Amino acid sequence: MLDSDTQAFLQTGVSISLAACNAARLACMSRGMGCKVFDGGRRMAVFVKRSQSLELLDNIAATGKVACVFSLPSSNRTFQLKGADAVVQPFELVDMAIVNHHIDEFVQEVVPLGMAEQVVRTVFSCTADDLATVVFSASAVFSQTPGPKAGEPVGGAAAS
Amino acid sequence: MNVRLETIRECLEGIIPGHIGTCDAEGMPNLAYLSQVEFIDNEHVALSYQFFNRTRQNVLAGSPVRLLLTSHLTSAQYRLELQFLRTETAGPLFEQMKAKLAGIAAHTGMSGVFRLLGSDIYRVLSIEQAVGPTVAPPPPPVNYLTALRRAAQKLAGSANLQCLLETALDSLQSEFGIGHVMLLMHDEGRGRLYTLASRGYPESGVGSEIPMGVGLIGISARERSPIRIGFMTSEYTYGRTVRDSIAAEGYADTLETAIPLPGLPEARSQMAVPILACERVLGVLYVESVADLHFGYDDEDALVAFAAQLGQAILHHQQAEEVEEEVQASDNAPPVPAGPPLLVRHYAANDSVFLDDDYLIKGVAGAILWALLQDFVERGRTEFTNKGLRLDPRIRLPGVSDNLEARLVLLQRRLDERSTGIHLAKSGRGRYALTVDRPLELVTD
Numbered sequence: 174m175l176d177s178d179t180q181a182f183l184q185t186g187v188s189i190s191l192a193a194c195n196a197a198r199l200a201c202m203s204r205g206m207g208c209k210v211f212d213g214g215r216r217m218a219v220f221v222k223r224s225q226s227l228e229l230l231d232n233i234a235a236t237g238k239v240a241c242v243f244s245l246p247s248s249n250r251t252f253q254l255k256g257a258d259a260v261v262q263p264f265e266l267v268d269m270a271i272v273n274h275h276i277d278e279f280v281q282e283v284v285p286l287g288m289a290e291q292v293v294r295t296v297f298s299c300t301a302d303d304l305a306t307v308v309f310s311a312s313a314v315f316s317q318t319p320g321p322k323a324g325e326p327v328g329g330a331a332a333s
Numbered sequence: 334m335n336v337r338l339e340t341i342r343e344c345l346e347g348i349i350p351g352h353i354g355t356c357d358a359e360g361m362p363n364l365a366y367l368s369q370v371e372f373i374d375n376e377h378v379a380l381s382y383q384f385f386n387r388t389r390q391n392v393l394a395g396s397p398v399r400l401l402l403t404s405h406l407t408s409a410q411y412r413l414e415l416q417f418l419r420t421e422t423a424g425p426l427f428e429q430m431k432a433k434l435a436g437i438a439a440h441t442g443m444s445g446v447f448r449l450l451g452s453d454i455y456r457v458l459s460i461e462q463a464v465g466p467t468v469a470p471p472p473p474p475v476n477y478l479t480a481l482r483r484a485a486q487k488l489a490g491s492a493n494l495q496c497l498l499e500t501a502l503d504s505l506q507s508e509f510g511i512g513h514v515m516l517l518m519h520d521e522g523r524g525r526l527y528t529l530a531s532r533g534y535p536e537s538g539v540g541s542e543i544p545m546g547v548g549l550i551g552i553s554a555r556e557r558s559p560i561r562i563g564f565m566t567s568e569y570t571y572g573r574t575v576r577d578s579i580a581a582e583g584y585a586d587t588l589e590t591a592i593p594l595p596g597l598p599e600a601r602s603q604m605a606v607p608i609l610a611c612e613r614v615l616g617v618l619y620v621e622s623v624a625d626l627h628f629g630y631d632d633e634d635a636l637v638a639f640a641a642q643l644g645q646a647i648l649h650h651q652q653a654e655e656v657e658e659e660v661q662a663s664d665n666a667p668p669v670p671a672g673p674p675l676l677v678r679h680y681a682a683n684d685s686v687f688l689d690d691d692y693l694i695k696g697v698a699g700a701i702l703w704a705l706l707q708d709f710v711e712r713g714r715t716e717f718t719n720k721g722l723r724l725d726p727r728i729r730l731p732g733v734s735d736n737l738e739a740r741l742v743l744l745q746r747r748l749d750e751r752s753t754g755i756h757l758a759k760s761g762r763g764r765y766a767l768t769v770d771r772p773l774e775l776v777t778d
Contacts, residue, residue, distance in 0.1 A: 190401065192354040192362040199397040199414065200354030200362045203463075225410070225463040240362040242352070249441060253364060287625070288349070288405065295408035295468050317365065320446050324386050 175214040175311060179252065179327070183208050183217070184271075186278030187243045191219050191307060193232035193259070201228040205241065206299055207275035209268060216310045217254075220264060220272055223305040230305060233259045239309055242317065246283050251317035252327065256309030264304035272299065336460040338375045341411060342630040344402035345370040345378070346563065347437060353380070354399040355391035363387045368437050368447060370402070371430050372630060373454065378413075381430055382420060382451040389453075392417050398455065401463075406470040410463040415455035422451045425558030432549060432560045432569060440564035440625070477635040480508040485642050493759060494650040494738045495745070498530045501618075501643050506532055509635065511620045513597055516608075517543070517550060518616040518739045522731015523696070525588065526554055526617055529743055531595050538595030539746045540694055542588050550617050553605035557614055559633050561604040563626040569603065591692045602627035606636045610644035615736065618643070647736070654719045654738045654763040667715055667768075674772040675754060679703045681777060688753050697735075698744040700728045703777075705767055706755070710775055719763045741765060 175183070189205025203226040209218040219241055221229065233239060239259040244251035276297045284290050314327040344351070351367040365388045371379040382389060392398060398415040421427050431449045438447035484504035491497035498516060505511045513533035517526040524545045528538045546555040549569045553560045562569060600621040608616040618640050620628065678687040685695035686702050694702065704727045708714040719737050722728060730737060745757040745765075754770035 188350075190352045190364055192352075192364045192399075194354075194356040194360055194362045197397065198356035198360060200356050200364075200399045201412070202352055202354045202362075202364060202399065202401050204401075204410070222465065225465050236360055238361050240354075240364045242364040242366065244366060246350075249443065251366065255361060257361070291468055292405060292408045295466050296403060296410070298466055319368075319443055323384060 175210060175217075175314065177214070179314070180210045180214050182245070182250070182252070183210060183243050184275075185245070186275065186280075186282035187245050188279070189219060190242045191221055191229065192240045193229055193236060193238060195228075195232050195235065200240075201226075201232055203229050204296065206297060206304065207268070207272040208243070209271050212310075216308060218262075218268070218306045218308045220268065220304050220306055222299050222303055224303050226305065230261050230307075233261055233307060237309075239307065241309075244317070246286055249319055251319075253315045253317045254311040255313040255315075257312050259307055259309035262306045262308055264301060264306050266301055268304075268306065269301050272304065336411065336462055338372065338378070338457055338460060341402070341404060341409070341460075342372050343406050344404045344409075344411060345372050346405075346626065346629065348405040348626065349403040351403070352401040353388055354401070355388050355396040357387075357391050357396070358394060363391055367400070368441075368443075369430060369434055370400070371426065371433070371452070373426070376457055377418075377454060378415070378457060379421075379426055379430060379452040379454050381434055381447075381449055382453045383434075383447055383449060392453070404467075404470075407467045408465070409467045410465060411460055412463060413460050414458040416458055418454045418456055420451040420453050425556040426454075427452045428552050428556045429558060429560050432552065432562050435566040435569060436562035436564035439566040444566070473631065475508075475510055475635075477509075477631050481635055481638055484508045484639055488642050488646050491646065491650075493762070494647065494654065495742050495759065497643075497646050497650055498742065501639075502530050502532045505618075505620065505639075509632075509639075511622075513600075513621045515550075515595060515619045516616060517554075517619065518736060518743075519545075519554060519614045520697070520731065520735075521613075522735060526550060527589065527743065528592075528594065529616070529739055529746075534595035534597075536593070536595055537746070537750060538593060539750060540589060540698070540743060541592040541594040542590075543594060544588060549603050549605045550619050553607050553619075554614050554617050557607050557609060559604065559606045559637055561602075561628055561633055563602055563628070565599065565601040565625075589695065597621050597623060599623055601625045604628045604633060604636065606633070606640045608640045608644040608647065610641075610648045615644050615647050616739075647739075651736050651738050655723065656720075656763060667713060670769060670771050672771045674774040675769075676774050676776065677703075677706055679775070679777045688751070688755075691751065693751060693753065694744065694747050697728065697730060698740050698747070701740060702744055702748075702755075704728055705757075706773060706775060709767055709769060710773055715767045716760065717765045717767065719765075 192200045192202035194200045203221045206220040239256045241254045369381040400413040402411045438444045491500045515531040528541045602622040606618045684699035686693045686699045756768045760766035
């Protein structure tokens with residue numbers, strides 16, 4: 174279960190990347206378009222663009238195993254969450270507000286770092302009918318903030 | 334592979350960090366951000382190995398590797414499938430990545446955290462572009478091929494080494510739009526580089542020196558490889574690196590330290606490109622800018638090609654200047670100039686020369702000047718040839734491959750810059766004429 178601080182962090186203007194592997198252990202990853210933590214911090218939903226994530230979604234359907242990285246560009250604070258029960262669900266229109274809010278917050282995060290807003294918004298441009306929702310519970314959480322503690326489990330989660 | 338890696342190199346600069354995906358033996362994926370991807374060629378890239386993390390464990394255990402890269406210019410995203418080949422812990426690639434990483438670390442507040450342990454080399458098995466909209470990239474600041482063509486034509490039209498150097502630096506400014514540039518020549522015998530020309534600085538710094546292997550310029554020369562940094566980092570700042578090197582290596586007696594190396598105090602982008610010809614390092618071109626990420630892969634390619642042309646031309650002029658026969662000392666002594674004498678003091682220990690107590694130069698150029706002035710005072714000689722100087726036992730050139738012509742250009746520039754009243758001018762191929770405005774008083778210690 175994620176603590177409230179980590180839950181809040183995952184739902185701000187962080188960069189999100191979601192990965193899953195195929196039977197040959199080749200990973201495929203896509204950018205997350207936003208994240209929703211629910212069930213008291215036990216489960217989360219990450220939204221991805223279906224059209225650019227066909228391989229990723231197939232891998233999730235086949236294995237249920239995912240890795241998801243959340244990183245705040247301005248501070249390098251980074252977490253990686255692992256899950257073994259991931260499922261792909263249809264995107265619910267009500268979650269579009271979360272996606273739009275996430276994109277706005279990410280733009281506010283990276284434009285001061287020198288990124289062109291048009292480029293960022295193009296990376297994240299999406300329509301509700303092209304989104305998919307990947308739901309999983311975090312079986313392990315790791316700090317990946319660069320430094321001596323990078324890779325350490327957070328909150329006593331078992332190492333993966 | 335539909336996409337050629339060379340056409341998407343902006344994705345490797347780390348402006349939008351790439352992601353690397355691997356997998357453990359149980360099929361659990363692992364993701365990490367990449368601070369650096371280095372382009373080697375269309376089939377190979379190198380990733381920085383900084384920590385023994387889960388990614389590295391998976392790779393060494395045989396995991397396939399996938400990257401997700403994003404262009405900060407077009408928004409396009411690419412997935413690359415890689416195969417790990419080997420790790421390098423020294424050499425040109427390692428030094429290129431180490432320097433670049435130092436800049437990235439400083440820029441991201443990670444100095445002291447990011448440290449390159451190795452360059453992991455991968456074969457690129459496939460590149461696919463992810464489905465999604467893109468934007469048109471902004472036009473490049475320079476058409477590099479046109480700039481290179483025009484600059485090469487100008488180099489080809491240079492009559493001698495001095496003209497070639499002027500043309501080279503002018504071309505870098507006018508054709509490539511580079512505002513701050515230095516050209517340093519390699520002193521092979523003494524293991525250092527000396528500044529022969531520069532543009533864009535308050536002081537030319539002609540005659541200043543840097544040891545081989547020190548700072549961006551010295552490492553570039555030692556490794557025979559271009560080195561490029563996109564962000565300011567104190568690790569490669571000259572003032573500090575040269576001082577540290579002098580202290581550590583005991584250069585203090587012989588390294589030119591009275592003439593400061595020119596350079597921007599706040600350089601954010603730096604690039605050093607070796608000038609190579611016939612397997613030799615002739616010198617280094619160094620360019621810099623106060624802007625972040627000012628020089629990219631295209632700038633690097635263009636300058637490497639330019640430096641190759643320049644190297645061949647330098648070698649040609651060096652050899653051409655030494656084919657003339659020795660001239661005899663003139664029987665007609667020049668008229669003795671009037672006015673107060675100029676005191677010329679020579680210190681044999683390091684061949685340093687002072688004019689009226691003002692330091693001018695030392696080393697080989699100092700020895701050349703002292704020989705010229707001795708012959709002038711004792712024999713009234715004003716005409717000299719490169720060939721004669723090379724054979725002169727007083728000068729002790731480090732070797733037959735030494736670029737004597739470059740040392741004469743250096744001496745000529747120092748004399749002109751200091752308004753010494755002593756002038757050295759080319760009087761023909763392989764020949765120089767000495768003129769002196771005041772009587773000379775020579776003293777040696």
